Every structure is written in C-alpha cells, then in structure tokens.
Amino acid sequence: MFLNITETFKLMEQLANLAMRQLLDSEGFLEDKALPRPPQPHKKISALKRDLDARAKNECYQATFRLPRDERLDGHTGCTLWTPFNKVHIPGQMFISSNYICFASKEEDACHLIIPLREVTIVEKADSSGVLPSPLSISTKSKMTFLFANLKDRDFLVQRISDFLQKMPSKQPGSSRAARKTSIADPAPESSPATQPSSPTSPLGGHQGACAQEAPTASQGLLKLFQRSTPMEDLGAKGAKEKMKEESWNIHFFEFGRGMCMYRTARTRELVLKGIPESLRGELWLLFSGAWNEMVTHPGYYAELVEKSTGKYSLATEEIERDLHRSMPEHPAFQNELGIAALRRVLTAYAFRNPTIGYCQAMNIVTSVLLLYGSEEEAFWLLVALCERMLPDYYNTRVVGALVDQGIFEELTRDFLPQLSEKMQDLGVISSISLSWFLTLFLSVMPFESAVVIVDCFFYEGIKVILQVALAILDANMEQLLGCSDEGEAMTVLGRYLDNVVNKQSVSPPIPHLHALLTSGDKPPEEVDIFDLLKVSYEKFSSLRAEDIEQMRFKQRLKVIQSLEDTAKRSVVRAIPGDIGFSIEELEDLYMVFKAKHLASQYWGSSRPAAVRRDPSLPYLEQYRIDVNQFQELFASLTPWACGSHTPVLAGRMFRLLDENKDSLINFKEFVTGMSGMYHGDLTEKLKVLYKLHLPPALSPEEAESALEATHYFTEDSSSEEALQQDEREGARNEDVQEKREEKGTSPPDYRHYLRMWAKEKEVQKETIKDLPKMNQEQFIELCKTLYNMFSEDPMEQDLYHAIATVASLLLRIGEVGKRFSARPGRKPRDIAPEEDELPAPDLPQNPARELQPPAAGDPQAKAGGDTHPGKAPQESQVVGEGGGGEGQGSPSQPLSDDETKDDLSMSSYSVVSTGSLQCEDLADDTVLVGGEARSPVTTPHCGGTVDTDWSISFEQILASILTESVLVNFLEKKVDIGLKIKDQKKVERQFSTSSDHEQSAALG
Secondary structure, rough: OOOOOOHHHHHHHHHHHHHHHHHHHHHHHHHHHOOOOOOOOOOOOOOOHHHHHHHHHHHHHHHHHOOOOOOOOEEEEEEEEEEEEOOOEEEEEEEEEEEEEEEEEEOOOOOEEEEEEHHEEEEEOOOOOOOOOOOOOEEEEEOEEEEOOOOHHHHHHHHHHHHHHHOOOOOOOOOHHHHHHHHOOOOOHHHHHOOOOOOHHHHHHHHHHHHHOOHHHHHOOOHHHHOOOOOHHHOOOHHHHHHHHHHHHHHHHHHHHOOOOOOOOOHHHHHHHOOOOOOOOHHHHHHHHHHHHHHHHHHOOHHHHHHHHOOOOHHHHHHHHHHHHHOOOOOOHHOOOOHHHHHHHHHHHHHHHHOOOOOOOOOOOOHHHHHHOOOOHHHHHHHHHHHHOOOOOOOOOOHHHHHHHHHHHHHHHHHHHHHHHHOOOOOOOHHHHHHHHHHOOOOOOOOOHHHHHHHHHHHHOOOHHHHHHHHHHHHHHHHHHHHOOHHHHHHHHHHHHHOEEEEEOOOOOOOOOOHHHHHHHOOOOOEHHHHHHHHHHHHHHHOHHHHHHHHHHHHHHHHHHHHHHHHHHHHHHOOOOOHHOHHHHHHHHHHHHHHHHHHHHHOOOOOOHHHHHHHOOOHHHHHHHOHHHHHHHHHHHHHOOOOOHHHHHHHHHHHHHHEEEEEEEEHEEEHHHHHHHHHHHHOHHHHHHHHHHHOOOOOOOOHHHHHHHHHHHHHHHHHHHHHHHHHHHHHHHHHHHHHHHHOOOOOOOOOOHHHHHHHHHOOOOOOHHHHHOOOOOHHHHHHHHHHHHHHOOOHHHHHHHHHHHHHHHHHHHHHHHHHHOOOOOOHHHHHOOOOHOOOOOOEEEEEEEEEEEEOOOOOOOHOOOOOOHHHHHHHHHHHHHHHHOOOOOOOOOOOOOHHHHHHHHHHHHHOOOOOOOOOOOOOOOOOEOOOOOOOOOOOOOOOOOOOOOEEEEOOHHHHOOOHHHHHHHHHHHHOHHHHHHHHHHHHHHHHHHHHHHHHHHHHHO
C-alpha cells in the first residue's frame, strides 16, 4: 500500500479528516463507528485501508443522494437504467443499502434516482435477451416501474434486496405516511384531507390549550395564512408567469414522476433555476433536501420532542426567546403570536434534539423562512437536514463549518478572481461578508423574494450554489471594490448592491428589507434581477463540482481547527496568573502536553471519565481536563521531585490538593499551579507545598489511618479556637461598622467606601505560613518518608540523608517539648498532676514510636552507614530516649543543658535515622524515630497502631530546622529546567501513539 504515494497521501488525508471530525463532534463521531464489512475481506488489503475506504464510500453515498446519516451502504454495482422519458438505457451505478436503492448515471446530470424500500412492492427478474441482458424490474406503490439491466450478479442482488425488504416493518405506521404521500403527489395538496394525520401538533393540544390545538400551522405554511388571497388573473404578467411555472412542473411530474421516486435530470435543474412556484416550494424543498425521508420514517417524533421540551429551561431556550422577535420582523407572519409560537416550538424542539448545537444565531432567520412554506413538522425536518447534513458544523458555538467554507471562498477567489483576491485580503472583507452570507443563505442581506430563489437552488445543488453566487457578486462589483480604501467602504458597496437584487416574478407583496433602509443612499444602484445573477453564476463558475468542494473542505478543516486550537491555547495561557513563574513559551508547551494527555484518553483509553466528559461548548479552560491516572503519568514525567516508587503516592496527594471542586478532574490552570509550586518560588514556598501534601485533603485517610484519632483531636481543638477567633473578629468588625454608621449619621452615603470594601473582599488573600495548620505525628512521619525518597540518586545523597536525620530528630524533640507546655482541654498547666509529667510506659497510647524500614539485606546503602548497625539501633534509640526524656521511668523530667541537647541530637542523628541505614522507599517497619519520651523501640503496626495525639509541629518550626542544614536548603532551591522534561514527555507520547497504532492495526488485521 505504501509503495503508491497517491494512495498513501489519500490514507493520511482520510485519517486527518477523521481526527478533525472527532475533535469537532466526539459524540456524533462515536455513533458513526459501525460500518458494514464485506463477508470475505480481501487478505492483501489492510483492515485500516478497507475501513477507511468503506467510510469514504458511505459518506459519498449519503451526500450524493441526501440520505439520513445512519444509512449504511451495503454495496454497488454497474448497470443500466431504462428512462421512459427519453427511451434510452443510461449506464451508471446502482447503490443498495438497508433502506434505499439508488442510481447515479455516469454523466453527472443525466439521471439520479432514489427508491425507498418502503415504497417497493415488487422485485422480479425479467427474461434476459441479447438486447436486455440480466434485467431487473422494481415496482413501487405509486405505480412506477423501474427497469435495470446489465447486472453482473443479478441473483445475489435480488437476494440482498429481498433480505432488506423482509427486515422492513411489516405494517408501516402507514396510513398517515401513505396518505401524506398521496397528498404530495396531488397537484392541490391543500385540498387533500390526508394532511391531517401527519400533523405533529395534534397530540399537544392538551398541553397548549384549545387555541394551540387548532393552530393552523399544523397543516400548512404561514405564507398561506398571511398572504392576501389575490386571484392569479388579477396579478397580470406576474400571475401568468407563476401559472406557467406551475404548469411546467406539472408536465415534469407527469413525465419524470412525482415524489421521492422522481427521475432527477438536467431538466429538473433547469426548472429549479427558473424558480419554484410558491405552491410547490415546501414540497420540493422536502424532496430535494432528503428531509422527507426522515420525516416519514419518524412519525410523531416532532410532537414527542415538543411535548418533552415544553416548560424546560436552558441557555438555548433563553437565547431563543431573545431572538424570536428579531426573526423577519418585517413579515406579517411574525408580527403576531401565531408565527412566534410556531418558531419557538421548532427551535426549542431542535435544541432539545441536538444539545451539542442547541441554538445558534442565524438559525432563527432560516427557520422562519422554512415555516413560511411548510408545517411545523416539515420545517423541523428541513432544519435537521440543514444543520446536520447540508451545512455540517455551521450552527455551533464556533461556527466551524462556516469558517471552513469561508476558507474555500477565499481559495476560490484566488483562483477565479486573482486581481481582486489580494485587495479583498488587504481590506479584510472576506471574513466579514462570508459568515453573514453563508449562515443565513443570503436571507439576511437580500430582499426576501430574491433570497428565497437562492434557497431553492441550495436545496437542489447544495453549498456549490452559495459559493457560485458569492463569486458572481464579487465579480459584478470588481471595479468599485478595487477602488475602495477601507473595509467600511467595501461593505457599503456590497450592501447597496445586494439591497437592489430583485425578483420581478414574485407574486407575493414586497416585504420591506431592513438592511436596505440602512444602506439607502441618494443614488441607488441599478436593480439586478435574481435570475440574471443566478444565470451569470452558472455561466462563469459552473466548473465547481461537489467532489472538489468536499476535497477543499478537508484541507480547510485542518487549517480552521489549527487556528481555533491556537486561539484556545492563547486564551488559556492568558488566563494563567502572571505570578505563576513559567514563561509564555513554557506555558504553551505545558498546555500542549496537557492537551495531548487528554486526547490520548479519547483515542486509546475512551473508558476514562476525562474522555467522556469533554464538552466543546465549555470555556476554553474547561475543555481539556485530566483524571488522577493521567495526572500521575504527567507528574512522574515532569516533577522535579522524583521519589522512585513513592512518586505515584505523591502525585495522588498533589491531585487531591489541586482538585478543589472534588469532581475527580483538574483543568490546565490547576495543573500549572501544582507544577509552579514545585518549580518556582523560594525555599519557603516549595516547603509549603511539601507541607500541604502531607495534610488533609492531600493526605487521604487511608494513608494516615492510624492517625485518625489525632487528626480528630487537632481538628476539634483548632476548629473551636478558630471559631472563637472568627467570632471575635466578626464582633470587632460589626462594632467598627456600627461606629462608622454612627459617625456618618445622616450624611450622604460614601459609595467609594463601599467600592473599596467590595474590592477588598474580592481580593484574593495570599496565604501566609501563619495560616497553615499544625502537623501531627503521623503526618510528620509521612513527610519524612517523602523527603527520604526525594534524595535517592542525588549526588549529595549521603549528606542529605544525614541532614534530614538531624532535622527529623530535632523536630521530634521540639514536638515533645511543645507537648509539655501545651494545655490539655479544660485544665490549666499549673493544675497538671506531677505524675502526668512522668514518662509513659512503653505500652501506653502516647508512645510516639513509628516504624521505619531498614534497607534490604545486602544493600550497598546499608554498608555506607559507617559505624551504624541495624542490631544496635534499638539499644541506641533507647539510650536517646532515656537521655532526652528523663533519668528513669517514673522520675520527673529535668531541663536539659545546651551541651546535653547537642550530644543527644548528635547521637540521635546517627543512631535513630542513620544516613546509610535508610533507602528512599524503605521507611516503614524496623527503624524507629523517637522523641524525647520514647523508652523503647516498640514496633507499631501501620494500621491500627497508636499515635501520640498530643504531639504536633508547626510549619515555622520545620522551616527553621531545615534552614540549619545548608545541604537541604541547596536541594530545595536547586533550579530545574522544565523544558527538557517536556521534550522527554513528547518523545514518550510519540512512542506511545506509534505503538498503540501498531497494536490496533494488528488487532483489526
């Protein structure tokens, strides 16, 4: 496959397109994964190429015949079709899917045919002959018979069609469908009683009152209700022209058939370009857009949506209410509650159907026009066809589809109008005009009677017509545009031209165009007939083909997505506070790594919650979030505090600390805040982060299970004290406010004073070291374990172990001394009985002993300890305990001299936590950290052991102790380049994605 460069490029293009679509709409993309696979796949073709080709053919099939998005192509074969209108056999391709048989001629305009299987009554093999080999006859309910011939495998084809027919519902929800179908075939549908069964609003009468139950919008368009019923004879030449159009279409229906099974030929296009008569506009829009197929296969769906969405409030409904009275306010149909209510129901029902799009500006203008020519249900399904198939990704929060087609328009301008292209780019006009032109199909910039003719062509030809007309408008105004000096002048030129595009054949009374009133000048330009404009657009720019436009969309989609992602990145980086410490370049690199980790979960780990919860409609900062597993992976790659096997534990604590809203996900701002705490700031700031990582909520209850009692004790104590202090502060504040009120008396209020108070309340209070709670003994032991693990593989490893042993022993002694002077609840220090000052027995709960594992046997670090031996540690620990706590069990404690303290600290630093006797991950079971009152190395199980609930240490004490050891200060203040770690992480991601692709292709193969 990769020997052919064209095929390789096509494959890469398909993969890129799939990736872009998934970025745009992950939910819709996931629904589109299942494609039919051949029963005997070709062994020489890779599974990836086979699936991508099948997907491309399926998308082309849906787009060519305007079929629902869930329709799956089963196969296609060459054949000929007998066309009775010109009595020839046209060569082409027959396409078969589970619900349709379609035909496309080799010549583009010769003939297209769509036969819904729901309409098929007979499929039979006719007798073969030399003139007509392998013929197949298909008859429909509308008495039409289609004759195919030259079928290669006719028997297999008939069997497949029979299988699909058997799967069709035996009884269609059918009287309403068949009756409505008859009404479509009837030249006078308004007189047919069959319009009633398909009415979507009849089930809603009980919910909306008698008035809504009899709403005439249920069965016909608003135009018929609000247009003066003037006989055609009284309209003169316009009436005669309209009558001729109707007659031309009736002749066409007679020759080519009417309804979904109509032969669509070049003659059909000619009639569309000449204008669809108003009496047939709604019917033909439904047929040409494919909306009719979805409407008849989903009976009652719209009524059900209206019922479910009635009374529901959302952001979309709020926006809809705001825009209802801005939708064609100049038209009488929307100057009363009847039209407004119908528009509200259709827009709300669609927002409820497709919450990903919800509601977007310009949908109200398009929908109001659809309601003029069809019932509510018909307008709803036309809107579905427009938003989900004909203008993909147009109507969402980022209007990506419109931006994609804007890029195509710029490219076409360079190709067809090169002399104007550069000028338009300099003026910046393309981006201004294209969105308003494309999003509303010219309905907001042209007189209504003219724009609706373009909509006729759009439903038949698709986006191609909109691009052709836009190019024709620029071409017609080229000279004036080349003379413009700024964007405003160019917009005025184009606005005045569009205001004077008229439809001289319209039989409807003219509707004042608001845009024209704003741009009218002293000398209006000459009028331009809309049919002349369409004719010129086809003559000059008809070389545009639908396949070429789709190809250009692939390329432009990549550019638009990249542009949107760059915008998102800049917005997110700007949202990061300036004091975070990272440069703009570092923040952008971190954002790319963070986003890549999130996206990896969508492609290779979709079961993770971060992949499921991504919502493109959220603000940029909230669109990409990661869970604890992804954070642990990033933390291990980027942290300057590598802790070996202890790293995931530390990462879990950091995640809990950053996850302030407790939704198990963190955004980029929270992620960067955590990274900044480790990389930037002075010794105090970094130590503060470490300190917080060993307090709740970072330290989970499971990690400090044996300290639950102590935690409860300190929480209760501190909370009561804090509550008291808070009450005092509030009382003082209330007194101050009262005094100020008394001072002011009847003087006018000082608003600046209130503004200053409000600003002060809003100001983020920077946390100081005084605000940090004290740490209990269990938490302190966990902090020591983390520090020991951090020093592994550091060049100054032994010196760091020695220093932290000294600091830990000192802090344990400080905690013991502090405990002596702390008052127990409810008792004064002087009331403490002398016996309570005695040293506790080894088996009492106050024993602060904490196990710490020695290195494994034979570990070289164990030998590096020099004069310290594991066998001697317990004895030496006891000596330290006796020296530090008193002279014997039961004897009162005596104050220590400075020399004694120094000696004891020196001894404890080598005996209790020897620099060589501890590994970074082995602090748990045998070696004992002891304080001043420890009598013996009693081993305490990790779970269920006892903790000295009176022991505590403050952040200031830890900071002051660490400052005494220069090697610890240098370690914590050491600068680490995060750029190198980001590069390493990107390499890992590339290797991961490559290996994952290989594994997936192997599994598919």
